[in-house]
Amino acid sequence: MEIVTALREGDQRLTRWMAAWESDWARRCLPPVEEAAEHTKLWWGAAVVMAAGGGWRGSKAAVAGVTSMAAAELVSNGVVKQLVERRRPPKEWIPHDDVEDRPDSSSFPSGHTAAAVAFTAAVALSWPWIGAACAIPAVLVAVERVHSGAHHPSDVAAGAAIGLAAAALVRAAARLLIRLSGLKVSP
Template sequence: MAALGLAQLVCNGVCKQVVDRPRPPKEWIPHDEVEDRPGSSSFASGHTAAALAFTAAVAPSWPSAGAVCAVPAALVAAERVQSGAHYPSDVAAGAAIGLVSAWLVRRLPRLVVRVRR
């Protein structure tokens, strides 16, 4: 799915390379999951971006499936903060990237056709 690919490219190929933000401090996380965090930059959440990109890509064509997908997408976002992998702002940025990626993939062909005329 193109929206997922674009979201991952922006998050992992651009944001994590440009914004070298450390993960939240281990002392903030009251459980052992904190040891399983990735070593890459915290900004932005690629998991959240992918979950929201998929949900936003499905929803216009199949609204009931989009509504169902919204639940696990929200859970992914919450889990990324709860596990200590991301700050809330990393998750918010990932969500925005996912939504914009789905919008762009859906709208870009029409925009290109307009520009070519």
């Protein structure tokens, strides 16, 4: 039980610290990142740009990213949030006005982070340089979820784990389907 207590206390300390982060950069950059990530607009936009301008590699990366993102959202929002009831961080932990605009759903896990990490990881497996570029907004989404008071850091960590698992699962499923169909496709 001591481990669980220590984890809760650490989660609380990190939430308070991140939410209290007073930085002009954070105040200017994080709200637009949250808006772009809402309803996965950011990732759909990236997929369209990759598919339109990246040839075969871009299309492959876009399909992998969108498929992984959908799988991560299904697991995080459609399954885990329904099974785990967790309140958002208390308003008194969040010293700024962003705390008023939070969802009513379970805090655990962060669906935004799951989608961001799934998309980014899947893209990185197909097109590493573009995946590295996607990692920047993905990290910003994760930071924003805690800074705004929408999630505890452990919610974000769970979302990231779901995203990584979704990307790995989609890649494995695609390879299995290709192998079963007998197609010859380069890695």
